[in-house]
Amino acid sequence: METFVDFVPEKEPAREAAPQKPRKALSKISRFLTNKFFLATIGFLAIMLFLDKNDLFSIMERRKELNDLELSKEHYNKELIELHKIKNDLETDPATIEKLAREKYLMKRNNEDIFLTEDQTKLKQAD
Structure with a gap:
């Protein structure tokens, strides 16, 4: 049977913080455009403004x-x-x-x- 090992944060090896790359504006825009709520809202507005009978x-x-x-x-x-x-x-x-x-x-x-x-x-x- 395996023994339970309790991890203590002091015993964990220290990770080096990877230098964060600045996010580009294009990646932020692409993330925003692929948001499902944003796409659903745009689709709803398009239907209501152009395709509905009113x-x-x-x-x-x-x-x-x-x-x-x-x-x-x-x-x-x-x-x-x-x-x-x-x-x-x-x-x-x-x-x-x-x-x-x-x-x-x-x-x-x-x-x-x-x-x-x-x-x-x-x-x-x-x-």
Whole structure:
């Protein structure tokens, strides 16, 4: 049977300290780039930013579309307010009704004659 040998640090031979070589920056970078957590993080970011259905470019495009829709919403709200005002005038003011009938539908009173002329600017734009 073997006997147990207890090692005492004083009895161990002294090792000479090997001169440490300065690590090069390239070796530090290569160790960092081969780290599995770093690689997993880079892979996750690449998938989320470029390959996902909600990638960075889609988000930017949707924000631009949202801004355009908000601008058109403001435009249509202003137009709706104007149309409500015109509708209210047509329901209450007889002078407005007469003006609309004369301009749009070319209606006239019994003792009036209507002369239609063409606008020169419209003719130039048509050419």
